[in-house]
Amino acid sequence: xxxxxxxxxxxxxxxxxxTSSKAGVNPDGTINRAQARRMLNPFDRxxxxxxxxxxxxVGAEVTCVTMGPPPAVEVLIETFEHxxxxxxxLTDKRLAASDTLATAYALHKVVHYLGDSDIILTGLQTTDxxxxxxxxxIAERLGLPQITYCEQLSITGRTLRxxxxxxxxxxxxxxxxxxxxxxxxxxxxxxxxxxxxxAAVKEFMRHPEERDKRIKNVSLDTIGxxxxxxxLVGSPTVVGKTWKLGEIGGSCVIFKxxxxxxxxxxxxxxxxxxxxxxxxxxxx
Amino acid sequence: xxxxxxxxxxxxxxISSLSAAHRxxxxxxxxxxxxxxxxxxxxxxxxxxxxxxAVSNPRSIKKLFPNYETTGFPIEGxxxxxxxxxxxxxxxxxxxxxxxxxxxxxxxxxxxxxxxxVRWMTSNLTEKxxxxxxxxxxxxxxxxxxxxxxxxxxxxxVRVDSTGINEGDNCYARVTIFGDKGFxxxxxITKFNLAQTSQKWAVGVKEVWETEKxxxxxxxxxxGYPLLEGSFGGGFIYGLKDKKVAIGMIVGLDSENPALHPxxxxxxxxxxxxxxxxxxxxxxxxxxxxIIPEGGHYSLPKEFAVDGAIIIGDALGVLDLKGFSxxxxxxxxxxxxxxxxxxxxQKKDFSTGTLGQFKQKLMDGWVGKELKSSRYYRYAFHKNKxxxxxxxxxxxKGLDNYSLFIGFINTFLSNxxxxxxxxxNLKRMMSGKTDIGPVKxxxxxxxxxxxxKVEAMAEVKGFSKNTIYSTADLVFYAFTHYHHGNRHIDExxxxxxxxxxxxxxxxxxxxxxxxxxxxxxxxVRLKDNKYFHFMNLENCVQCCTCExxxxxxxxxxxxxxxxxxxxxxxx
Numbered sequence: 001x002x003x004x005x006x007x008x009x010x011x012x013x014x015x016x017x018x019t020s021s022k023a024g025v026n027p028d029g030t031i032n033r034a035q036a037r038r039m040l041n042p043f044d045r046x047x048x049x050x051x052x053x054x055x056x057x058v059g060a061e062v063t064c065v066t067m068g069p070p071p072a073v074e075v076l077i078e079t080f081e082h083x084x085x086x087x088x089x090l091t092d093k094r095l096a097a098s099d100t101l102a103t104a105y106a107l108h109k110v111v112h113y114l115g116d117s118d119i120i121l122t123g124l125q126t127t128d129x130x131x132x133x134x135x136x137x138i139a140e141r142l143g144l145p146q147i148t149y150c151e152q153l154s155i156t157g158r159t160l161r162x163x164x165x166x167x168x169x170x171x172x173x174x175x176x177x178x179x180x181x182x183x184x185x186x187x188x189x190x191x192x193x194x195x196x197x198x199a200a201v202k203e204f205m206r207h208p209e210e211r212d213k214r215i216k217n218v219s220l221d222t223i224g225x226x227x228x229x230x231x232l233v234g235s236p237t238v239v240g241k242t243w244k245l246g247e248i249g250g251s252c253v254i255f256k257x258x259x260x261x262x263x264x265x266x267x268x269x270x271x272x273x274x275x276x277x278x279x280x281x282x283x284x
Numbered sequence: 285x286x287x288x289x290x291x292x293x294x295x296x297x298x299i300s301s302l303s304a305a306h307r308x309x310x311x312x313x314x315x316x317x318x319x320x321x322x323x324x325x326x327x328x329x330x331x332x333x334x335x336x337x338a339v340s341n342p343r344s345i346k347k348l349f350p351n352y353e354t355t356g357f358p359i360e361g362x363x364x365x366x367x368x369x370x371x372x373x374x375x376x377x378x379x380x381x382x383x384x385x386x387x388x389x390x391x392x393x394x395x396x397x398x399x400x401x402v403r404w405m406t407s408n409l410t411e412k413x414x415x416x417x418x419x420x421x422x423x424x425x426x427x428x429x430x431x432x433x434x435x436x437x438x439x440x441x442v443r444v445d446s447t448g449i450n451e452g453d454n455c456y457a458r459v460t461i462f463g464d465k466g467f468x469x470x471x472x473i474t475k476f477n478l479a480q481t482s483q484k485w486a487v488g489v490k491e492v493w494e495t496e497k498x499x500x501x502x503x504x505x506x507x508g509y510p511l512l513e514g515s516f517g518g519g520f521i522y523g524l525k526d527k528k529v530a531i532g533m534i535v536g537l538d539s540e541n542p543a544l545h546p547x548x549x550x551x552x553x554x555x556x557x558x559x560x561x562x563x564x565x566x567x568x569x570x571x572x573x574x575i576i577p578e579g580g581h582y583s584l585p586k587e588f589a590v591d592g593a594i595i596i597g598d599a600l601g602v603l604d605l606k607g608f609s610x611x612x613x614x615x616x617x618x619x620x621x622x623x624x625x626x627x628x629x630q631k632k633d634f635s636t637g638t639l640g641q642f643k644q645k646l647m648d649g650w651v652g653k654e655l656k657s658s659r660y661y662r663y664a665f666h667k668n669k670x671x672x673x674x675x676x677x678x679x680x681k682g683l684d685n686y687s688l689f690i691g692f693i694n695t696f697l698s699n700x701x702x703x704x705x706x707x708x709n710l711k712r713m714m715s716g717k718t719d720i721g722p723v724k725x726x727x728x729x730x731x732x733x734x735x736x737k738v739e740a741m742a743e744v745k746g747f748s749k750n751t752i753y754s755t756a757d758l759v760f761y762a763f764t765h766y767h768h769g770n771r772h773i774d775e776x777x778x779x780x781x782x783x784x785x786x787x788x789x790x791x792x793x794x795x796x797x798x799x800x801x802x803x804x805x806x807x808v809r810l811k812d813n814k815y816f817h818f819m820n821l822e823n824c825v826q827c828c829t830c831e832x833x834x835x836x837x838x839x840x841x842x843x844x845x846x847x848x849x850x851x852x853x854x855x
Contacts, residue, residue: 189768192846195427195444196452199288202422 007060007155007177008117009051012107012135013044013079015072016128040075043123046183049190050153051121052083058155060119061085065110067095067103076215080201081193085214088114092219094227099237100129102230104137106220111142113223119160120180124149132182139180147173149184290322290422292625293457295429295442297325298334299398299611300597300618301463302405306348307622309412309419317629318418322455324444326428326467326826328765328847331402333826335490335574335855336611337520337532338396339363339503344615345394355408358400360524364501366390369558371508371519372684373744376558385714387607390503395522397530398611399852426847429468432460434475438591438635442468445845458592458634459625463618465575465598467828467843472593478585482727483601484662486517487829489546489573489802490532491554491761492524492854495566499523505608508680510552513739514673515539516665519553521562528569529562530855534576537832538666538725542732542788543799546573546829547755555747563751571753571761572855573802573827576610577601581659582723588646589624589639596621602651606658606714613651620646657716663723664713668706675703729835735791759803759823763851766822770848773805773819773830774840781817784836789815796833806830825850 017036051062063086064079066072076087090110098106111117120139125132139146147153151170152163155177164171165184204210220227228234292308294301305321312319327333345352353359368384370377381389406423413419429442433454441456462469466483473479502523511517516536523529533550553559576598577583583601588594596602596617603610621642628638646652665671675695682691696703712718753761766772775781781795785808788795797806797817803825809818826849828841 192767193426194452195424195455196288196450198424198427199422199452199455200286206417206420 007054007058007119008114009054009060009062010111010114010117010120011044011047011051011062011064011079011084012120012122012138013048013064013066013075014041014123014126014128015039015066015068015075016041016126019127038071038074040078041123041126041128043125043127043183043185044075045123045190046185046187047121047123047181048079048082048084050150050181050183050187051119052191053188054119054153054155055083055085063088063114063117065090065107065114067091067098067106067110073215077201077205080214081198082191083194083197087215089215089217090219090223091217092230094220094231097232097235098230099235100131100133100137101236102234104134104141105234106223106225106230107134108138108141109223109225110218111138113218116178118177118179120144120178122180122182124182124184135180135182142180144178144180145175146180146182147175148182150181151184151187153181287451287456288454289441289456290320290420291458291629292319292321293441293455293460294321294323295460295462295468296464296597296599297323297327297330297402297406297423297425298463298465298597298614299336299402299405300599300614300621301461302330302402302409303344303348303615303618304461304463304596304622304625305409305421305618306405306412307619308626309409309421311622311626312419313412313416315626315630316418317626319629320420320422322422322424322457324427324429324442324455325423325425326843326845326847327425327849328851329403329425329853330406330423331399332851332853333844333849334399334402335488335572335852336396336398337488337490337522337530337608338398338611339390339393339522340396340611341609342394342612344612344619348615348619349408356404358397358404359394360397360522360528361395361500363390363393363395363503366393366503367505369504369506370680370683371506371556371558372680373509374557374684376506376556377683377688385606387604387609388505393503395501395503395524396611397524397854399855403853428843428845429455429464430842432468432471432593435592437476439472439593459628459639460593461621461625462593462595462599463597463614464843465828466577467841469595469599472590472595473585476587476590478587480584480586480722481579481582481724483577483583484579484666484725485537485728485829485832486534486576486578487537487544487546487573487800487802487827488532488534488576489550490530490571490855491550491568491758492570493529493531493563493566494569495527495529495563497562498527499529499562500525500527506553508676509556509744510549511535511672512677512680513541514669515541515544516672517549519550521559529566531559531563536578537575537728537800537829538731540731540733540736541738541799542734542736542796542833543738543794545755545799546802547571547753547758551752552743554751555744557744557746560747560751564748566751568751568753568761570763570852570854571758572850572852573762573825573829575828575832577603578605578662580605580662581655582663584655587636587640588643589636591635591639594621594625594639594642602646602655604654604658605661606654613654616649616651617646620649620651658714660713660716660720660723663725664710666723666725667713668710670702670706671710674698675706728832729796729837732796732833732835734788734793736793738793755802755804759825762803762825764803764823764825764849765851766824766844766848767846770821770845772824772842772844772848773821774842775817775819776838776840778816780836780838782815784838785815785817796835797830797839800829800833802827802829 122135597614682694
């Protein structure tokens with residue numbers, strides 16, 4: 001790769017409450033993020049995968065960016081284990097309760113702060129907000145072309161060819177870099193962590209200078225963002241009311257009978273006795 | 285790419301490896317020695333592939349964690365009553381203590397969930413080295429060792445992951461410790477020709493139930509029903525805290541019966557009115573299976589170490605069948621290995637010169653002494669097959685239909701001279717007082733007979749249908765998870781499988797891999813009028829039974845990759 005500037009890739013990722021953990025609803029209906037187990041937003045894995053694929057095929061420097069409270073550094077470490085190079089943690093109390101408008105504003109400022117970038121990748125959406133708005137909003141703010149629902153991509157020089165998922169088929173598009181891409185979860189199968197990458201992360205996490213070189217903590221002041229446009233004050237979205245619909249869980253029952261008829265009878269019996277009649281069950 | 289190198293590399297994060305790591309870290313801390321340790325574990329988390337009974341003598345735990353009772357060491361209970369019970373089809377007879385072997389008395393022992401113990405020991409180890417930067421412990425869960433890297437005749441490390449092609453997928457160490465139950469270390473045994481006599485394996489299947497009754501602290505070991513066709517084995521029931529109970533069955537894999545169906549033997553066990561009484565109204569929480577090295581003394585390898593490597597725990601086969609104790613001995617083997625390795629680190633000698641002393645030290649200690657005294661224990665039953673195929677069923681017939689006394693008379697009258705000589709013979713061999721020299725037996729796979737007449741399993745009546753599961757349903761409770769495209773069991777030659785199927789089908793028997801599988805992995809399918817061997821790999825609980833019983837040595841179970849496999853937490 002000598003003489004050729006490495007592609008600079010930014011991947012926006014998010015730490016979300018673990019969907020398999022039960023804890024996490026406050027009495028007022030909001031998500032209790034402190035109590036819930038945390039994980040990397042599963043949709044972001046596809047964006048990271050694409051970044052690493054590009055890195056391995058044409059060479060690139062991959063920087064993952066996340067916005068969240070200090071524990072969100074965990075997801076950055078996870079991306080290193082997958083093969084990412086640098087991590088930026090944007091953490092600031094004034095960012096609390098940001099909606100998609102405020103988030104996209106803050107994140108686009110991070111892109112400015114990082115300087116030139118060639119490809120920005122994001123997941124399709126998150127499993128906590130499920131809006132799928134932040135990626136496209138960042139592209140608009142940066143004045144970049146955007147390819148949403150991207151399944152496959154290839155790069156030749158400064159040209160990127162992508163396949164988008166659209167209803168009933170797919171669409172091929174070609175664009176010049178720089179570009180923002182939201183990666184669909186129908187993209188190629190995910191790679192597993194490599195032993196060498198995991199070993200390297202364990203090694204540099206033990207050396208503070210190395211660690212600081214790889215992970216940077218930034219605040220609103222560092223990236224030069226206007227605090228009045230972030231957080232609750234910068235978010236026009238108003239949450240009207242949240243309520244708990246019920247809890248997922250309960251026990252699994254396996255029906256075992258001499259005949260299928262008997263099993264079905266048992267199932268009907270059980271549905272009746274569990275408080276919900278079948279009619280109500282179907283109409284619900 | 286930089287070589288990934290440690291001082292000490294553990295293959296397998298089980299109880300023996302963690303004991304060794306703890307001992308080593310303790311010694312390094314006391315002596316201000318800097319140390320870099322890596323532990324590879326194939327399970328998603330440390331403990332997720334660990335399954336044992338388990339009732340254990342606390343001696344090794346005390347040695348490693350003197351304050352284990354107050355420091356959060358996870359215990360399911362302390363044994364308050366311990367019975368050896370003989371089961372007929374209807375009755376259960378708790379043997380009086382003067383008749384049952386003293387080693388089976390578990391009073392005061394700890395009842396454990398070994399998966400939880402392993403999880404605790406792992407986090408405790410991380411905690412221990414947190415403030416000692418000179419000691420590094422890197423935990424690699426989800427990374428199995430795939431093969432051994434040799435440097436001439438010494439072990440240099442392992443290749444991690446079968447997909448590994450780069451230098452970066454290799455892990456090197458000055459000493460590699462194999463606590464892997466033989467998954468990889470069998471390669472060393474073969475390469476250096478270390479086998480004495482082959483290992484005798486048994487398979488254990490276990491369920492954990494939530495029950496209405498509180499049985500905590502109660503321990504039963506059973507023989508008899510449902511194993512009435514001559515296979516060596518027995519059942520166990522351990523009462524855990526929080527109204528849970530562990531129910532299991534252990535069957536020797538050297539059975540003539542090619543279709544043991546271990547999970548279904550366990551179901552039959554649960555149908556017994558005596559067990560039904562304990563679990564009625566309860567709920568199945570988890571199911572799992574694991575193999576157990578029962579060979580003992582003469583199945584140990586000739587050497588326990590080669591240049592650059594040491595073998596410990598179940599990979600070595602330190603379980604003592606007398607008293608069925610494996611956990612304390614596996615831990616002790618780890619502790620002893622830890623001490624030897626520490627010596628090697630100080631001397632900077634990683635050849636058999638220092639590592640080879642491990643065998644001597646372990647065999648001179650209580651582990652070696654106990655293994656030696658019970659060296660004929662398994663052989664006694666191996667030689668006296670009638671015990672389990674004739675005498676016991678005869679006795680039980682008497683017990684069920686009349687009384688205990690009639691049971692004894694019944695057994696005696698069936699063949700007076702034989703019975704007496706058998707009993708005397710058995711007693712003598714079990715005590716190990718008379719020496720008959722080294723014993724030999726064939727590999728387990730050689731005993732299954734294609735023409736075996738499978739008798740219908742003894743059936744009892746009056747059980748609750750809700751407590752009994754088909755094997756397919758049981759697998760659901762092992763919570764196995766594999767990734768798309770997973771191929772972890774090798775079948776070397778499909779024609780060999782076809783011939784094997786034909787051979788067993790001639791006598792209307794199932795092939796051993798299908799008949800002995802604990803998780804409905806193996807299956808014979810019909811396609812284009814031909815039978816062929818098929819595997820439902822997504823069900824596999826990584827027990828390796830199929831590899832052991834395959835008559836043609838045509839199967840090989842590789843460690844699960846990418847953190848796949850079962851989830852045994854709580855078992």
